[in-house]
């Protein structure tokens with residue numbers, strides 16, 4: 029993921045505010061850039077319907093509404109983010125199962141276990157988890 033520092037800070041602020049539960053949200057990517065590489069342009073804070081420390085799910089209506097908003101702007105859904113409040117920022121089995129429904133999407137996980145948030149990006153394909161670089165502009 030390539031993201032501006034202020035936008036990333038907004039995402040991290042969301043993770044810190046929801047410390048009692050996993051936060052989750054969606055990141056819009058703009059592919060209309062000079063070199064064609066996607067740039068994160070919006071962070072949408074979603075509600076975790078489970079309000080849980082161990083799992084998250086974005087309400088289907090909110091997901092659809094946000095996808096439409098992104099499309100209206102000429103963007104696309106590039107990444108889904110969520111936090112791990114007490115474990116490492118590595119995809120859980122629940123995450124792997126969820127990711128199976130979203131091929132090609134990047135997964136951003138914010139780990140809060142060590143105080144300072146740790147952000148990691150992944151591409152998940154089946155049981156194959158590949159870490160992607162995070163570039164902060």
Ligand SMILES: [Zn+2]
Pocket residue numbers: 110111112118119120123137
């Ligand atoms: Zn997770």
